[in-house]
Amino acid sequence: MSNQVLPLLGQVADTISQAIAAAHPELAGSDPVVRRSDHADFQSNAALALAKHARTNPLELAESLTAALDRHEHDPIAHVELSGPGFLNLTVPDHAIWGQLAARLASPRLGVGAPDEGLRTVIDYSAPNIAKEMHVGHLRTTIIGDNLARVLGFLGSEVIRQNHLGDWGTQFGMLIQYLDEHPETTWHHNELEPGNSAVAALDDVYKQAKAAFDADPDFAERSRNRVVALQSGDPTTIARWKEIVAESEKAFRDIYDRLGVLLTPEDSVGESFYNPLLTDAITELSDTGIAVESDGALVIFSEEVTGPDGTPAPLMVRKRDGGYGYDTTDLATIRYRIRDLKAHRLLYVTDSRQALHFQMIFEAARRAGWLTDGIEAAHIPYGTVLGPDGRPFKTRSGDTVRLMDLLDDAVARARTVVSEKNPDLPDDELNHIAEQAGIGAVKYADLSASRAKDYVFDIDRMVSFNGNTGVYLQYAHTRIRSILRKAGDPDAAIDPSVELQPAERALALELDAYGSALVEVGATLEPHKLCGYLYNLARDFTTFYEACHVLGAEEPLRTNRLALCRLTARTLQHGLGLLGISAPERM
RNA sequence: GCCCUCGUAGCUCAGACGGACAGAGCAAGAGACUUCUAAUCUCUAGGUCGCAGGUUCGAAUCCUGCCGGGGGCGCCA
Structure with a gap:
């Protein structure tokens, strides 16, 4: 825990909060509205947001905040500048930025805390059908679910992976x-x-x-x-x-x-597992009057959802012939995960077409008293993988695309592109790199677009070395590793008195925000935010790389720049790791 | 009929707890390699943020209503 490093943005926000409380006690506790800024390191928009409540105008409020900040020495803020209608442009001292870097480098967790410690999360994902091939329809659930499992796990949650195999049926x-x-x-x-x-x-x-x-x-x-x-x-x-x-x-x-996903046979808890648990769940639903007879079947009529004829939509608890469908299994499943697994958070990673189904399952679980206020149940919906024609991805003959074939194609394409650029690579190394790049490209393409949207499966774009692709991030990592290999000495101390160049500053501040990006992924359950962060980081590094030579720099600048390189490499590697993508040494 | 979801540059997409001129990549045009991997970078051009109202000092962002694409709504999961 002592490893945790509070990001500068958080430190600055705390200071602004203190200034707000000092200048206007009645506003104490308000959001200091601190963000990264184009005009300084950070900016606070608190004066504009709070002026109304303070019965003053934004400019006046901003001035009083500035005065409150000037009154004392506030460590993380070196300069305050009032700008425009009441923005506070905030600059932090260089030594504080170097200090953050040093602290993060010293931490095996890059200074990221574990806010979810003590929480238990069940993630349901992948769920292929026994005796059937995995196909493109299993791609997103498997990749997105696995990423969430990794991120939430890193944030401290105890993650229970559940692969709800389709292992039962006529x-x-x-x-x-x-x-x-x-x-x-x-x-x-x-x-x-x-x-x-x-x-x-x-x-x-x-x-x-x-x-x-x-x-x-x-x-x-x-x-x-x-x-x-x-x-x-x-x-x-x-x-x-x-x-x-x-x-x-x-x-x-x-x-x-x-x-490269985490799922193991131990995570497999298929439909058949719930067979012995169905009758108990049904009895309970029936005894409490939530499930009722209808046309010989036992159903739960929704109080939230109606069907096309305007009548309440039912969950089918027991079919007229006495059999059970997926509604029944899903009810028994949520009951088991709450009662027996004692989960605080239940996530179901399935495509968006099942949104209504889960809404009804959650509603029923709530009415049954299983799903209580302290427990969060969420469907994590995602869009469809489309083919080049903009229709759901199928082979030319109209069949579903086998997942293995799709991966083979991506790796083959990556191999072609890599060998074109680097014809001298020995075959075994080329194959290895192509596998890492091709698989990484597919996963990154899937994770980097908003979950909710459909996306077109376009291998050429995925394996491009430009743009927001997995390959670009992998390449950025290899460039840094190359510098570090040449530098040799692993660990000299940062000199915090060195003045920061703009490109160094931008890179350092971005590195400092890694944990915040992860927390956002944990809160929104949107992996593309991590992709966006890493892409920005890689671009910031590239700008730094162009503007600031590392190996030829004088000491102590050289050591400090190497530290920037080391932390960038580690952050990229770590972030890619959370995406389930490898970070090769060379490409 | 009801509900969900998407609509931002020619294309693919970010940005959405209201904040300074709406950002990337691709494609187009112009440049930069005796330099740590040019698999790169710099610059230029390109947008009625689907439409119309409303709230606000301020709206791509919040509210309402439309339009358009996709999806779902009793015995398949």
């Missing part, structure tokens, strides 16, 4: 029956040619089974019986089902490894 009856009747079918990963996955094979088997189901009434009947066997726990059927789940999870693991 389709498994058909699949298992078909495999049973066609023992010659090869689908285990160790029976397949390299490069083929068990889920790809199972996907094919499913299609064949479906065809047989539709064509052969006897097979359809046997499949239905198999569903009953599965649901009633027939040992042979369950064993085969478990085998299918295990093989599928192995294939998912391959994708997760390649993508």
